[in-house]
Amino acid sequence: MTPRSSAALLLLALAATPAIAGNAPAIDSDWILSKLAHAGPTRTAFVEVRSSALLKNPLRVSGEYRHPDADTLVREVRAPYQETTTIHDGKASIQRGSSTRTFALSRAPQLATLQTSFGALLRGDRQQLQSAFALDTKGVREKWTMVLTPKDAALAKQVQDITLFGRGSELRCIETRMGKGGEVQRTLLASAAASAGNATSDAALQAICHGEAAR
DSSP: OOHHHHHHHHHHTSOOOOOOOSOOOBOOHHHHHHHHOOSSOEEEEEEEEEOOTTOSSOEEEEEEEEEEETTEEEEEEEESSOEEEEEETTEEEEEETTEEEEEEGGGOHHHHHHHHHHHHHHHTOHHHHHTTEEEEEEEETTEEEEEEEEOSHHHHHHEEEEEEEEETTEEEEEEEEESSTTOEEEEEEHHHHHHHTTOOOHHHHHHHHHTOOOO
16 A cells, blocks of 8 residues: 555544534635544545546546545545555555555555654644644634645655645535645545545636536
């Protein structure tokens, strides 16, 4: 499992909750983290599109993320293939058909950092999150972003930054910008995933992700 897929898995286990209405006061990282924190089981649909110079067309993957308990994260891909990745007890298990492979996250220190940090997201623990990432929060409650920039040099070579896009208490989209080449993996969640339809173009998905009108 790569830092790219693990970043998505660990972040996307955050389930979306209904957006709030009302005025638009400015927000900070504590407010966002309080909305992303979940104590019980959660699940959310996702649509993920990867663009790369190595791919003739963008790869679109859809399925569901689950956080059945405080120590377990599950990513179930349903189309265009079937695959289930489970992170639990410091290990990652990837099942495709009748084949399952398991490895310890300790084999990759960067993945261990991601696991610890995104566990902090699930708990709303800003202090622990800031031990690994610099946080930059912008916007108002109806439209906000939080950029996580790795402090660890080794992790920064793999992941330049991770941007969360939200509306009220709903996490709608995550953009992971990879270190080498700066390729972006964009994952839409909940209502944003439902709005994606069959779209695969970068412009259309970016507009949905950012909460903008399609260009």
